[in-house]
Amino acid sequence: MILGSMLVSIGISVGFLLGTGLILALLLILAEKKILNYGTCCIDINEGEKKLQVTGGGSLLSSLAENNIFIPSACGGRGTCAYCKVQVVEGGSITGPVEEPYLGPEERKNQIRLSCQVKVRNDLKIRVPKELFSVKKYKGKLLNKRPLTYDIVELRIELLEPKTIDFVAGHYVQLESEEYDGHDRVMRAYSMSSPPSDKNHIELMVRKVPSGICTTWVFEHLKEGQEVVFSGPYGKFHLSNTDAEIIFIAGGSGMAPIWGILRDMKEKGNTRKATYFFGALTQRDLFFVDKLTKLQEEVPWFRFVSALSNEPAESDYKGERGLITDVVARYMPDCSKYEAYLCGSPGMIDACIKVLKKAGLTEDRVFYDKFV
């Protein structure tokens, strides 16, 4: 009896504390939005190259986007991807706790910040790479949405406004979802699997993430014929200008930029030798095997290796079995003269980099896009 009433009073106290905390947090957000007025602030970019007049109070990332300067922002401003770094030369507040884990000592010294975490409260002077000025916002029409596996769809989008895009194979766009079921619009990064020669279309491969905002929209709400909005192109993931032999490693939707690069290589007559290791769980996760096998037959420079880690031993699957890391280690005992290009989950990429380094590949010859 006594224990019961003690538990009830503890429950009431905890509820009271949580409720008070929630009300205080809401009041702070309201105060920031309604009471504090930062007026118009000037953002000076690259020592006067551009000067923007923006309404204070927003994030640096969104204030720039409203003025058609698109900084990469794969996580849509949540402070988890660290893609949105810019140099804030003057006027930035102190680095916040969300930013701390993503900034190295050299970056802090150079006033690098996550632009999604910097509030525009006063005039700012910033520096951004010039190539970001050529990133544009596009309107397109979804021509085709087709399943590649049970959890990956391919989207083919026709560009409407502007009608063409110039990009380098391996780069990505940021697709904007629409509002649905109480979710705001979000932007997420998707690599282009189409070749740059097709300037009027882009193709993407999107893997369903359970409870993911953008992928649920793509799978359950986005319909063929519908208008889509994206910005781009972004990225640093592309083939280097050397003739070193290539190791590609990617599974699932990580294939998107690799497929784009392979199509581009074929079209341009690039004959750099390349082996593509496609890691997956079972046969139902494999796709494009026919296309990759055909490419292997058509050109002498390409080899395709699939590896399944969970495929039942008695199945009719003819490819390699085991973890992708073990298969790569078996095929590539000495990687010292290669370059490696990896795409997919951070865990897969980190595990593969360890194997490649053990086989003699130096870090400056490893390139990757982690799908965070």
Ligand SMILES: Cc1cc2nc3c(=O)[nH]c(=O)nc-3n(C[C@H](O)[C@H](O)[C@H](O)COP(=O)(O)OP(=O)(O)OC[C@H]3O[C@@H](n4cnc5c(N)ncnc54)[C@H](O)[C@@H]3O)c2cc1C
């Ligand atoms: C350069 C780059 C290229 C990429 N290319 C591709 C590609 O070609 N194909 C592809 O499929 N993907 C790609 N991605 C990944 C893609 O951008 C998205 O991250 C992915 O599709 C998930 O988006 P979402 O909105 O569906 O999920 P989100 O809503 O972002 O959720 C992702 C996960 O985080 C959890 N989560 C949701 N909200 C929060 C929160 N507030 N705090 C913590 N966790 C939360 C969710 O439960 C879920 O497990 C790429 C990423 C990068 C960085």
Ligand code: FES
């Ligand atoms: S947009 Fe992802 S960390 Fe800023």
